[in-house]
Amino acid sequence: MAPGAGRAQPRSVSGRWVLHLDMDAFFASVEQLTRPTLTGRAVLVGGTGPRGVVAGASYESRVHGARSAMPMSRARRLVPGAVVLPPRLAVYRAVSERVFAIVRELGGAIEQVAFDEAFVEPVELTGAGPEQVEAAAQELRARIREATGLAASVGAGSGKQLAKIASTLAKPDGVRVVPHGTERELLDPLPVRKLWGVGPVAETTLHRVGVDTIGALAALRPAEVTTLLGTAIGTELHRLAQGIDHRPVAERGEAKQVSAETTFDADLSDLDSVHRAVAEMTEHAHRRLIAAGRAARTVTVKIRGADFATRSRSETSATASTELAALAGAARRLTESALPPSGVRLIGVSLSGLTDYVQEQLFDTVSPPHAHAEPAAARPDPTAQPDGAGSAPDPPGRAGRGWRAGDDVSHAVHGHGWVQGCGHGRVTVRFETRRSGPGPVRTLAADDPELSAADPLASLD
DNA sequence: TCTGGGGTCCTAGGACCC
């Protein structure tokens, strides 16, 4: 008798409810929140350079076809009136922390997947009915909206996969609960690409053998799936397609790798620039390594050439190091063997094989006399932002020279604002924050002594 | 229309050890 004959119900853990919370158009919504003139307008957040990519698109710009991961140049053509802004990760992180503080109040396990996304398995929902789950989800959304002013969508089901699919169906600004026992009804007709873990390659592979829907994937024999997709992934995806998903909701552990990479506006063609860039990326990654209180055994250099092919070279030493000189030396040694035949488009440095370490000396000179028992340096805060990317105000010296659209500024008279545009020695600033509501625009001399760079977080209040 | 930056996990081959 074939296993699964008679199309057995998914053997869900009885009464289990997993919620997936997903903030709506998160990056763009935070921009609209903290820069109120943008509310209702098409906003694109992402790289503003020639090779930039969209990281967030407001619903007003999605109407015209703009999407995350799309080249910014293309999105700009699709949405000519869009306001294009560089990401302000520090602000998104701060909002994210407020959101998940509220989610934590539900109790039970939380698994944060991204700034704007998490699985939750609230204890008090075990054994609940769909109506009760729906009410809890609505309540959660209302609390988030009240505390942050932002819309979240929530999906609920018997496992993570179902919850995740449900939250995308709930968008925008909604709730979708998939009652136990109705999993296959929902999954079967969906395109196979909707499964978490099926990307462009797996999709093509499955299409080639005529498998277009999740139901069709579920109907294959296990051996067929593993032949097509590999043992580990194939086995897992086949189970998920059948609605079987017992994966626990679990807190993420410590990072296993820290990396920094950059894509150049124009390809590099001389070795000196390449070495300089590798050194810079190593320093960047190293800063975050130290901030996280960790040491690394393995250094990996990644270089992408003009042909877009990626080469990586790595070196592992016997002991983990926190020494910049040692890590940078390894990176430099690895660089030349990873050079592409043509120009260099991207350089990345990754530090892995991470271990905790105790910072011994760093604070001796600044510690108060009685701080000898202070162990804080050895206990990295996993939620702390290692490098504070974007959180620190720009270094002095920016004022009067290179304002860029999207910069946060402060003016002695007009208060907090953001740069809408600049050029010809002038800078146009919109003076507003979340609290102020839509504010006035002023054009000032770029070197106005009363104008200075400001902490982006000030726009939240 | 050319394709970011930060991650996680899987695969496959080879070295090395017992």
Place this chain on the structure above:
DNA sequence: TCTGGGGTCCTAGGACCC
């Protein structure tokens, strides 16, 4: 004189996620 078998670690590449 002929090809073991299991296990771990390292390296390189790639798929996938947001």
